[in-house]
Amino acid sequence: MPAVYLDNNATTPVLPEIVEAMQPFFSAQFGNASSIHRRGQQARAAVERAREQVALLVGARPAEIVFTSGGTEGDNLALFGLLAQLKSAETDHIITSTIEHHAVLNAAERLRELGVEVTFVGVDSECRVDPGDVRRALRPNTRLISVMAANNETGVLQPLREIGRIAAEADVWFHTDAVQAAGKMRLNVDEIGCDLLTISGHKMHAPQGIGALYVRRNTLLSPLLWGGRHERGRRAGTENVPAIVALGKAAAVASEWLEAGGPEQMSAARDRLENALVSEIEAAQVNGGGAPRVPNTTNISFAAVEGEALVIALDLKGLAVSTGAACSSGAIEPSHVLTAMGLAAGRARGSLRFSLGKQTTAPDIDYAILLVPETVARLRELSPMWKPRPAAV
Numbered sequence: 001m002p003a004v005y006l007d008n009n010a011t012t013p014v015l016p017e018i019v020e021a022m023q024p025f026f027s028a029q030f031g032n033a034s035s036i037h038r039r040g041q042q043a044r045a046a047v048e049r050a051r052e053q054v055a056l057l058v059g060a061r062p063a064e065i066v067f068t069s070g071g072t073e074g075d076n077l078a079l080f081g082l083l084a085q086l087k088s089a090e091t092d093h094i095i096t097s098t099i100e101h102h103a104v105l106n107a108a109e110r111l112r113e114l115g116v117e118v119t120f121v122g123v124d125s126e127c128r129v130d131p132g133d134v135r136r137a138l139r140p141n142t143r144l145i146s147v148m149a150a151n152n153e154t155g156v157l158q159p160l161r162e163i164g165r166i167a168a169e170a171d172v173w174f175h176t177d178a179v180q181a182a183g184k185m186r187l188n189v190d191e192i193g194c195d196l197l198t199i200s201g202h203k204m205h206a207p208q209g210i211g212a213l214y215v216r217r218n219t220l221l222s223p224l225l226w227g228g229r230h231e232r233g234r235r236a237g238t239e240n241v242p243a244i245v246a247l248g249k250a251a252a253v254a255s256e257w258l259e260a261g262g263p264e265q266m267s268a269a270r271d272r273l274e275n276a277l278v279s280e281i282e283a284a285q286v287n288g289g290g291a292p293r294v295p296n297t298t299n300i301s302f303a304a305v306e307g308e309a310l311v312i313a314l315d316l317k318g319l320a321v322s323t324g325a326a327c328s329s330g331a332i333e334p335s336h337v338l339t340a341m342g343l344a345a346g347r348a349r350g351s352l353r354f355s356l357g358k359q360t361t362a363p364d365i366d367y368a369i370l371l372v373p374e375t376v377a378r379l380r381e382l383s384p385m386w387k388p389r390p391a392a393v
């Protein structure tokens with residue numbers, strides 16, 4: 001049976017050259033990057049090389065990169081780190097959006113419990129934040145705007161440059177969660193105008209449990225973890241050298257891929273899949289298809305099928321994809337992102353996310369084009385909700 005993986009927004013396989021790059025740091029070069037002997041210095045050199053590679057990927061200076069345990073920590077460090085070091089007499093206010101990953105949404109909720117005022121701006125039916133809404137949400141006590149670069153469910157890109165300009169004019173910090181954008185599209189922190197930017201290794205072919213936060217020079221940030229003076233006092237704890245080396249290598253691989261036209265090829269493959277599914281499957285609709293997107297993602301609603309049932313049926317035939325739905329205590333909640341876009345609960349529940357990776361091949365796409373239409377048709381035959389369009393006479 002084929003084993004086709006189109007769930008790269010959940011996690012990506014670590015590419016062979018990245019495994020190879022990190023391997024020596026488990027054994028021959030196992031040093032602690034803070035040790036002053038030779039082994040320590042080798043590890044330190046590898047960490048600093050990785051810092052340069054990550055900095056290059058986002059157009060930053062190496063000293064502005066803080067290694068973290070992943071996207072969740074990066075987002076938390078950005079939000080709590082900034083708010084914790086403010087000593088304002090008045091209550092602080094932050095602005096974020098309703099379609100953020102829970103790493104931002106729940107951090108913002110926690111800040112609210114701690115007394116910070118939070119505004120969640122909504123999105124339009126194409127999953128885009130309106131910069132005008134961000135501007136209108138500004139208050140004299142606004143300290144931070146946090147809006148993601150690319151949505152993890154729809155792949156839709158947010159108008160970061162406009163928001164960056166609004167933040168700069170208002171003299172407010174600007175953070176962007178770029179976990180789903182980094183390595184898939186060209187990113188430059190100066191062009192975006194952000195002060196903080198989160199990336200995560202496992203969405204770009206490095207291992208799970210490693211990431212980085214870009215922190216613009218002179219941005220005061222209080223650490224989340226207290227201990228040694230690692231990462232220039234911004235993140236205590238012995239560095240995970242093999243994983244940091246892997247993140248650096250993944251950034252270098254991504255930089256080359258971006259230069260070599262990788263995004264254009266990937267979006268062509270994504271569009272081939274999307275167009276085939278929408279033309280072959282009745283009442284299939286792309287969510288966010290009218291907006292600019294990262295090249296690897298498409299989110300499609302199939303009327304009258306349960307997304308979870310479709311994921312399981314496809315998995316049984318060797319195709320891994322995912323729904324935007326979150327399953328908690330047996331009840332399937334429609335995705336907060338699709339709901340924020342105004343999709344009815346039924347359509348949101350019948351949505352699947354297909355996300356490509358750098359390892360995805362043309363035969364992988366062919367297999368999905370073959371399998372998804374017949375699987376949707378089979379499930380619809382069993383669905384009391386399905387009313388086929390009458391045949392043309």
Ligand SMILES: Cc1ncc(COP(=O)(O)O)c(C=O)c1O
Nearest residue numbers: 070071072101103152179180200
């Ligand atoms: C947009 C976004 N932000 C943050 C995260 C969390 O990253 P990590 O899994 O590295 O903690 C994810 C992971 O799905 C994500 O998609």
